[in-house]
Amino acid sequence: MSEPITLPAPKLDWPPPENKWQRERRAFLKLYPQLLQTHRGKYVAIHEGRLVDSGEELVPLALRVYQRHGYVPIYMDLVTDEPQPPVRIPSPRLQWDKPAK
Amino acid sequence: MIRYIYNNQKSPPAPFVYVLLANPDGTKRLEQIPAQLDTGADQTVVPLELAVQLELVPIREKRVGGLCGEISALTSFLAQLAIHEPPFRALGGGSWAKVGGEGPVFWGFVHHNHQDRPMSPGGIRGERGASRFAGP
Numbered sequence: 001m002s003e004p005i006t007l008p009a010p011k012l013d014w015p016p017p018e019n020k021w022q023r024e025r026r027a028f029l030k031l032y033p034q035l036l037q038t039h040r041g042k043y044v045a046i047h048e049g050r051l052v053d054s055g056e057e058l059v060p061l062a063l064r065v066y067q068r069h070g071y072v073p074i075y076m077d078l079v080t081d082e083p084q085p086p087v088r089i090p091s092p093r094l095q096w097d098k099p100a101k
Numbered sequence: 102m103i104r105y106i107y108n109n110q111k112s113p114p115a116p117f118v119y120v121l122l123a124n125p126d127g128t129k130r131l132e133q134i135p136a137q138l139d140t141g142a143d144q145t146v147v148p149l150e151l152a153v154q155l156e157l158v159p160i161r162e163k164r165v166g167g168l169c170g171e172i173s174a175l176t177s178f179l180a181q182l183a184i185h186e187p188p189f190r191a192l193g194g195g196s197w198a199k200v201g202g203e204g205p206v207f208w209g210f211v212h213h214n215h216q217d218r219p220m221s222p223g224g225i226r227g228e229r230g231a232s233r234f235a236g237p
Contacts (some may be wrong), residue, residue, distance in 0.1 A: 021158070021213075025161075035171075044160050057133055059179065060162060062125070062179045063125065063179075066125055066126070071124070071125060071126060071158060072158060073158040073159060074158075074160075075160070075161060076160045077160075077161045084164070086163070086164040086165055086166040086172050087143045087144050087145055087163050087164065087165045087166065087175075088141070088142065088143045088165075088166055089139070089142040089143065089144065089165050089166070089167060090141050090142065090166070090167060090168045
């Protein structure tokens with residue numbers, strides 16, 4: 001039996017490069033402690049790493065920021081330190097949809 | 102008034118309607134998408150393929166709970182959804198035009214699912230703000 005050959009581990013392109021939305025989300029998390037002081041309970045929009053707009057409701061905020069900055073990935077989220085309930089999508093068809101025979 | 106017969110390709114038969122789905126400025130839209138009504142859902146879910154075709158950009162991730170309470174994270178997008186009567190009207194000019202004309206038009210959030218499931222416009226009432234954008 002021949003001797004085993006040990007090769008170096010294959011190089012991976014890892015972690016994959018972040019896209020713009022992921023960068024904005026990371027910026028949101030970085031700004032989060034400060035936003036809790038200034039924008040608690042409001043929706044904020046993060047574009048190019050900074051806060052560009054905020055509002056009481058998400059849809060009007062999204063429409064405003066897309067108008068102003070173009071339809072590009074912009075992270076928007078609620079500033080809160082309270083746990084948010086999950087969205088309920090309880091349809092069994094989403095889980096176990098089976099085509100009729 | 103439009104009435105649809107339950108779709109019996111599904112077992113058990115299920116309520117479907119045709120919807121129009123468009124990106125926020127209405128420049129990309131998909132017409133006559135069969136969509137399963139899901140009155141128990143908080144928000145609308147669309148197949149990922151539709152979000153890709155409309156080139157929707159993500160807003161955030163939301164935790165979603167299914168029937169048995171399992172939690173997963175889905176991406177939110179802003180989109181226009183219209184349940185309306187055929188024939189479909191052409192989009193108006195200008196930016197941020199609302200789609201449709203005759204029927205109700207909703208601004209709202211959609212999530213995508215990763216699997217090949219039918220669109221499920223259950224949660225039009227959905228997230229804060231979404232329900233207030235009924236038009237025209």
